[in-house]
Each structure stands twice: as structure tokens, then as C-alpha cells.
Amino acid sequence: MTGDSSTTTTPAETTAVTPAVSVRGVYKVFGPKPGEAVRRLEAGASRDEVKSLGTAAVIDATFDVAPGEIFVVMGLSGSGKSTLIRMLNGLWTPSAGDVLLGDANLATVDGKRLRELRRSRVSMVFQHFALLPHRTVLDNAAYPLEIQGVGKAERQEKAQQALDMVGLSGWQDSLPSQLSGGMRQRVGLARALAADTDVLLMDEAFSALDPLIRSEMQEQLLELQEKLGKTIIFITHDLNEAMHLGDRIAVMRDGRIVQIGTAEQILSDPANSYVEKFVADVDRSRVLTASSVMQRPRLTVPAGGGPRQAAREMREAEVSGAFAVDRRRVLKGLVRADDAVRATKEGVEKLEGLIDADVTSVHQDTPIAELFAPAAESAVPLAVVDDEGRLVGVVPRVTLLEAMAGEAVENGNVSTPEKTLQEAQLRPTDDEATGTTEGATA
Amino acid sequence: MISAATDTLVPRVPVGDWIETAIDWVTDTFDPLFDAIKTFFESIYDSLDWVLSTPPFFVVAIVLAAIAFWAKGWKLAVGSLVGFVLIAAMDQWDNAMDSLALVLLASVVALLIGIPLGIWSARNEHVSRIVRPILDFMQTMPAFVYLIPTVVIFLTGPVPGIIATIVFALAPGVRFTELGIRQVDSEVVEAGRAFGSTDRRILRQIQIPLAMPTIMAGVNQVIMLALSMVVISGMVGAGGLGGDVVGALSSVDIALGFEAGLAVVFLAIYLDRVTSALADRSPVAKALKAAR
Numbered sequence: 001m002t003g004d005s006s007t008t009t010t011p012a013e014t015t016a017v018t019p020a021v022s023v024r025g026v027y028k029v030f031g032p033k034p035g036e037a038v039r040r041l042e043a044g045a046s047r048d049e050v051k052s053l054g055t056a057a058v059i060d061a062t063f064d065v066a067p068g069e070i071f072v073v074m075g076l077s078g079s080g081k082s083t084l085i086r087m088l089n090g091l092w093t094p095s096a097g098d099v100l101l102g103d104a105n106l107a108t109v110d111g112k113r114l115r116e117l118r119r120s121r122v123s124m125v126f127q128h129f130a131l132l133p134h135r136t137v138l139d140n141a142a143y144p145l146e147i148q149g150v151g152k153a154e155r156q157e158k159a160q161q162a163l164d165m166v167g168l169s170g171w172q173d174s175l176p177s178q179l180s181g182g183m184r185q186r187v188g189l190a191r192a193l194a195a196d197t198d199v200l201l202m203d204e205a206f207s208a209l210d211p212l213i214r215s216e217m218q219e220q221l222l223e224l225q226e227k228l229g230k231t232i233i234f235i236t237h238d239l240n241e242a243m244h245l246g247d248r249i250a251v252m253r254d255g256r257i258v259q260i261g262t263a264e265q266i267l268s269d270p271a272n273s274y275v276e277k278f279v280a281d282v283d284r285s286r287v288l289t290a291s292s293v294m295q296r297p298r299l300t301v302p303a304g305g306g307p308r309q310a311a312r313e314m315r316e317a318e319v320s321g322a323f324a325v326d327r328r329r330v331l332k333g334l335v336r337a338d339d340a341v342r343a344t345k346e347g348v349e350k351l352e353g354l355i356d357a358d359v360t361s362v363h364q365d366t367p368i369a370e371l372f373a374p375a376a377e378s379a380v381p382l383a384v385v386d387d388e389g390r391l392v393g394v395v396p397r398v399t400l401l402e403a404m405a406g407e408a409v410e411n412g413n414v415s416t417p418e419k420t421l422q423e424a425q426l427r428p429t430d431d432e433a434t435g436t437t438e439g440a441t442a
Numbered sequence: 443m444i445s446a447a448t449d450t451l452v453p454r455v456p457v458g459d460w461i462e463t464a465i466d467w468v469t470d471t472f473d474p475l476f477d478a479i480k481t482f483f484e485s486i487y488d489s490l491d492w493v494l495s496t497p498p499f500f501v502v503a504i505v506l507a508a509i510a511f512w513a514k515g516w517k518l519a520v521g522s523l524v525g526f527v528l529i530a531a532m533d534q535w536d537n538a539m540d541s542l543a544l545v546l547l548a549s550v551v552a553l554l555i556g557i558p559l560g561i562w563s564a565r566n567e568h569v570s571r572i573v574r575p576i577l578d579f580m581q582t583m584p585a586f587v588y589l590i591p592t593v594v595i596f597l598t599g600p601v602p603g604i605i606a607t608i609v610f611a612l613a614p615g616v617r618f619t620e621l622g623i624r625q626v627d628s629e630v631v632e633a634g635r636a637f638g639s640t641d642r643r644i645l646r647q648i649q650i651p652l653a654m655p656t657i658m659a660g661v662n663q664v665i666m667l668a669l670s671m672v673v674i675s676g677m678v679g680a681g682g683l684g685g686d687v688v689g690a691l692s693s694v695d696i697a698l699g700f701e702a703g704l705a706v707v708f709l710a711i712y713l714d715r716v717t718s719a720l721a722d723r724s725p726v727a728k729a730l731k732a733a734r
């Protein structure tokens with residue numbers, strides 16, 4: 001994390017340079033009488049008191065985002081995060097206040113100038129990807145350039161570069177529907193990068209992804225940001241994600257920003273009981289669940305298959321055993337390589353008889369503190385399953401130890417155990433997304 | 443006129459008379475306009491009918507079957523060809539082509555009005571609020587009621603049938619288009635705006651393509667409604683299969699009635715299958731199908 005360590009929370013002091021984005025006393029009220037509602041809110045009325053005049057989605061937001069900063073906005077559902085971020089590219093016009101993008105005030109520009117600013121200054125990544133289903137990955141990534149009026153050859157070249165950057169080389173001719181969730185979001189990211197704007201807005205961009213893909217995307221975003229130096233405004237309702245990505249974090253509640261600060265500041269000095277409650281969720285034994293430490297299984301074998309195929313796959317993957325799953329990925333048990341080889345020699349056709357159903361599995365939401373006992377009993381990695389018994393990952397004992405070691409050393413700081421975990425995780429392959437499990441907190 | 447048959451408590455309100463007066467007035471006042479409209483539709487109908495009726499039966503049948511092949515595949519093509527041969531064998535081919543010309547012309551006009559109106563309603567709440575009750579009215583009114591004013595205005599022949607068919611078949615074109623565009627994922631539309639696209643371009647590149655499967659379902663409905671109007675417009679001398687059905691009804695000619703009726707059915711199946719196959723050929727529908 002790169003945020004400064006001073007205890008101040010005023011944006012003016014944390015950002016000495018001209019801010020990339022500057023939000024000054026911004027209100028957004030949805031409803032019949034926004035002006036009246038703003039006046040009352042300014043006079044000190046609460047959100048509920050102006051209910052009859054409209055929904056006060058954002059109340060008196062003020063902050064600056066420095067160039068190259070990752071600024072995270074966090075808050076529960078309905079706290080106004082999406083509304084806030086949509087005022088940063090003019091999708092919503094503020095009911096009051098100013099939104100400065102460089103020297104342009106989005107609150108007052110006309111439609112034409114606004115479109116120009118969107119083309120040149122600010123792009124966006126969406127929660128559900130928002131790709132055009134009938135266009136190829138390449139044409140999706142090239143879309144902003146097409147709007148900018150860039151010629152076909154040039155825009156395809158730039159789009160391809162963006163795709164290469166997010167690790168999608170070779171997928172340019174596929175359609176979005178042929179990709180997994182994680183890959184689709186990479187297209188969304190590539191599209192925003194292809195636009196080549198210095199500000200990037202991301203509204204819960206990773207929330208729809210399953211935990212493994214999600215943490216990989218977070219890493220990738222950090223890498224890209226390091227390389228490209230974009231200003232990123234990232235929205236999440238997941239505290240872990242906020243802590244992991246954000247140079248600074250703004251916590252929103254009922255339309256108001258209740259605290260702005262670095263992860264350290266928010267953890268050690270929560271502004272009020274609301275933030276404190278939020279932060280309490282970072283308590284490691286509660287936050288770190290099986291799903292946050294699990295890895296993708298090296299190999300699974302189809303329970304309906306035969307021993308010959310299973311034996312061959314295990315030999316190729318160089319494993320001594322593999323979990324057997326049915327078509328829906330429901331865990332059936334463990335197959336040992338020795339057994340599969342022997343059965344092949346004996347001419348057994350079905351794998352079924354070889355599956356050892358007596359394996360230890362844990363639910364993905366099990367806190368890691370509760371993983372030690374089962375892990376100690378089990379000679380093989382723990383199988384992690386979801387609500388429907390489907391195998392979503394495995395936890396080898398060594399990972400567990402590493403995770404806890406990180407916690408023991410850095411007691412009180414979340415970033416380090418997180419990092420240890422990230423490193424401990426194998427890079428998951430992109431062949432499929434295993435459902436869309438939300439993060440553990442929020 | 444039969445009056446006062448009900449209750450003396452409720453005064454008789456001569457709504458019918460008013461409408462009649464209004465239509466008389468309209469007929470007199472806009473006579474040149476209606477003449478122009480009549481000539482316009484008549485000439486298009488005649489040329490379309492000429493294209494379909496002049497070549498030998500098998501040429502038209504093969505072209506129609508080829509369209510079915512292109513839209514769906516050889517099974518539909520063979521099926522359609524069999525249907526057309528049966529129509530010809532029942533000596534209904536000329537009638538069928540007259541009806542087809544009427545259906546095509548009325549559907550195209552209904553769609554030319556309906557789709558833009560649907561787009562407008564989807565983008566403008568006020569328009570939507572005005573259009574919706576009018577469509578409800580148009581759809582619930584018994585179909586042949588439309589024939590009465592059109593006959594008064596356009597007399598007999600194909601034109602009153604075409605106009606009545608357009609009015610009758612208009613609604614689903616508007617409704618499906620509006621629905622389709624409103625259903626487009628708002629996040630994708632937002633993406634268009636966020637990257638600086640103009641509204642017109644969003645409509646062209648995002649909303650219409652994504653709504654296309656639904657719009658095509660509307661096209662299918664419009665054509666089917668137009669076809670169902672064919673028989674009814676037979677009553678005003680629109681000719682075609684409807685003419686024979688109506689004729690068979692008045693002379694209680696079961697054989698002729700069934701032959702003309704069956705021809706309508708074959709035509710209906712053909713048009714339905716081809717247009718629903720076209721819906722599957724829209725880029726978005728294809729793209730979604732490409733998913734494993």
C-alpha cells in the first residue's frame with residue numbers, strides 16, 4: 001500500500017499536486033424537488049427528513065483524488081456509491097456542488113463538451129461487464145476508440161495492445177458469451193484501457209467474480225496501475241478489497257462520506273461507530289475463510305469416467321491423487337493414483353468403485369481458525385465446497401500454515417497476511433468460472 | 443336504428459351517430475388526400491401482386507422455398523414447397539398470391555409506422571403514455587369494425603382491406619419494439635454513454651441490435667395478425683383467399699371454404715416459420731447461441 005502515513009484526513013493536505021478529480025460539496029437527490037431537498041440538507045436536515053422531497057443518494061461529498069492514486073469508495077448497499085461515481089463522468093448531474101475533472105466542471109458543461117470529456121478523460125468498468133454481446137472481444141475493446149473516431153486499423157491495433165495487457169492475447173476473435181466471468185471483466189478492463197484516459201472509474205468491477213478470479217484481478221489491476229499510473233476510483237462493498245487496493249478509502253453511509261483515510265488510519269482510528277463496526281469485520285479469523293485461502297485444485301477427475309483416463313491425467317499432472325467430481329462439480333470423493341493404475345491393469349471399466357468417499361470437506365465460508373482440526377486429521381488437502389456440495393477449491397496444509405504465520409507476525413495489519421495469501425495462491429487457470437461467490441464481508 | 447331498447451333511466455347517447463357524422467365530414471373534407479392515398483396503395487399493391495402472380499407458379503414457389511432455405515434450412519424449404527404445391531393443386535395459387543401481396547404490403551407499412559413509434563415510446567415517457575391506451579383500443583376493437591370507416595372512405599377493393607389490416611396489425615410492432623428497447627441492459631447503454639457516444643449512436647449500435655430478437659418477435663406478430671385479417675378483408679372485396687372464404691360462406695360451399703382456408707393455413711405456417719427463423723439470425727441472437 002502506498003498511502004502516506006500521516007494521520008490527517010483532509011484531502012488538501014494529502015494531495016499537494018493538482019487533483020485529477022475534485023469533488024466539492026456535491027449533492028444528488030432523486031425526486032421531484034431536488035433543489036428544496038438540498039437546501040434542507042444544507043440546513044442540517046437528515047436523509048429521512050427530506051424523504052418526501054426525494055431520495056438523497058449523495059449528501060455533501062467533498063474529496064480530491066490525486067493523479068495516480070487508487071481511491072476506494074466503500075459502503076453498504078444503498079449508501080450512494082454508484083450514484084457518486086456516476087457523477088464523476090456526468091452520467092448523473094449533481095443536484096448541487098461541483099465535480100472538477102482537471103479544469104472542467106462536469107456540473108455545468110454542456111452535452112457536447114461532456115461527451116468530449118468522456119472520450120478523452122474518463123472511462124469506466126462496470127459491475128456486470130456491460131459488453132456488447134454481438135461484437136467480438138476485439139471490437140468490444142475497440143469501442144471507445146470507435147466513438148473517438150479512430151480509424152479501423154489503428155483502433156484494432158490499440159485494442160489488441162490493451163487485450164495483451166490484460167492477458168487476453170489470442171481471444172480477440174471470440175464473442176463475450178464464450179468467455180468466463182473473469183475473462184469478460186478483463187475485456188471490460190481492456191476496453192477502459194484502450195480508451196487511454198487518465199481517470200478510470202470502476203463500480204464494483206470485481207464483485208461479480210468468484211474469489212479466486214477476483215483476487216487475481218486485483219493483483220492485475222495493481223500491476224497495471226503501477227505500469228500505467230492511472231487515477232483509479234474504485235467502488236466496493238468489500239472491506240478486504242478496499243484495504244488491498246486503496247491508497248485511500250472513503251467510507252460512505254446513507255449518502256454521506258463518514259471518513260476518508262488510508263487503510264491504516266481507518267483501521268486504527270475509525271471516525272465513528274459505523275466505521276468501527278465495518279472495521280470489526282476485518283478481524284482475521286472472521287474475514288479469512290476457506291474461500292480466501294483456497295487454491296484451485298490441480299486436477300479433478302470425472303466420477304463417471306474410467307480409471308485409465310484418471311490414471312493418465314494424474315500421471316500427467318504429477319499428482320498422487322485427485323478429487324472426483326460429477327458433472328455439476330459436486331464432490332464425490334478421492335481417487336488415488338495407485339488405485340487407478342492397479343484398476344487399469346485389472347481391466348476395471350468404471351472409476352466408481354475406486355472413489356474413497358471418506359474425504360474431509362469444509363464449506364467455503366468456514367473461518368480458517370476452524371480449518372486446523374480437519375486439516376490435521378487429513379493426509380490430503382482439504383476439499384472446499386459450496387452450498388450445493390460442489391468443489392470450489394482445495395486448501396493444502398502448507399497454505400494454512402503460511403496464512404497463519406502471516407497473521408502472527410503482523411498482528412493488527414491486514415495487508416501482510418493478505419499478501420501472503422495472494423502469493424500462496426496458485427494462478428488459477430481461466431477455463432471456467434466456478435460460480436459467482438461474493439466476498440466474505442460487507 | 444334500434445333505440446331505447448334498454449333502460450329509460452339512461453339517456454340514449456348517440457355515439458355511433460357522432461362517429462358517423464365525423465367520418466362523413468372527414469370523408470368530404472379530405473377527399474383529395476384519400477384519393478391520393480388510395481392511388482398510392484393501389485399502385486404498390488398492383489405491382490407487388492404483379493410480381494407474385496405473373497411468373498409461373500413453380501418459379502415463385504421455388505423462390506419462396508429458397509428464402510425458407512436461407513432463413514432456416516432445407517427442411518423448412520422442402521416443407522414450404524410441399525405446401526405451395528398443395529395450394530396450387532387446390533387451385534388457390536392466384537388467390538394466395540393476392541393475399542400474400544396484401545399481407546406483405548400491410549405488414550411493411552405497419553412496421554414502418556410501428557417500429558419508429560416503438561422506439562420513440564421507449565425513449566420518451568410522455569409518448570409512451572399517450573400511445574399505450576391507443577394501442578389497447580386498437581387491439582381490443584373487433585377487427586372488422588375497422589372495415590366500416592375504411593370502406594366508407596376508400597369504397598371497395600384491396601385498399602380498404604390494406605388500410606384496415608395496417609391499423610389492426612400495428613400494435614405488436616410498436617409494443618415489441620418498445621419492450622425490446624426498454625429491456626436492453628441499462629449498464630450496456632450506460633457504457634455507451636460513459637465512453638462518449640451520442641444518443642443516436644447508442645440507439646443504432648447498442649439498443650436496436652440488442653433489442654432485435656424482441657423486435658423480430660414483433661415483426662412475426664404483425665405478419666400473423668395481418669394474415670388473420672385477410673379473411674375479414676375478403677368481406678370488402680379485397681379478393682384473394684378471403685374473397686373465396688367469404689364467397690364460400692354465403693353460398694355454403696364447404697369444399698371451396700376448406701380449400702381457401704387450408705391455403706391460408708399453409709401461408710400462415712410459412713410466414714411464421716420464416717420470420718421466426720429470421721429472428722434467430724440477428725447478430726445478438728447468434729452471439730448468445732454461440733455460448734456453450
Ligand SMILES: Nc1ncnc2c1ncn2[C@@H]1O[C@H](COP(=O)(O)OP(=O)(O)OP(=O)(O)O)[C@@H](O)[C@H]1O
Nearest residue numbers: 030055057075076077078079080081082083084237
Ligand atoms: N435512478 C434513481 N432514481 C431514484 N433513486 C435512485 C436512483 N439511483 C439510485 N437511487 C437511490 O439512491 C440510493 C443510493 O443508490 P446507489 O445505487 O448509489 O447505492 P450503492 O451504494 O451503489 O448501492 P449498491 O451497493 O447496492 O450498488 C438508493 O437509495 C437508491 O435507491
Ligand SMILES: [Mg+2]
Nearest residue numbers: 081082083204
Ligand atoms: Mg452500486
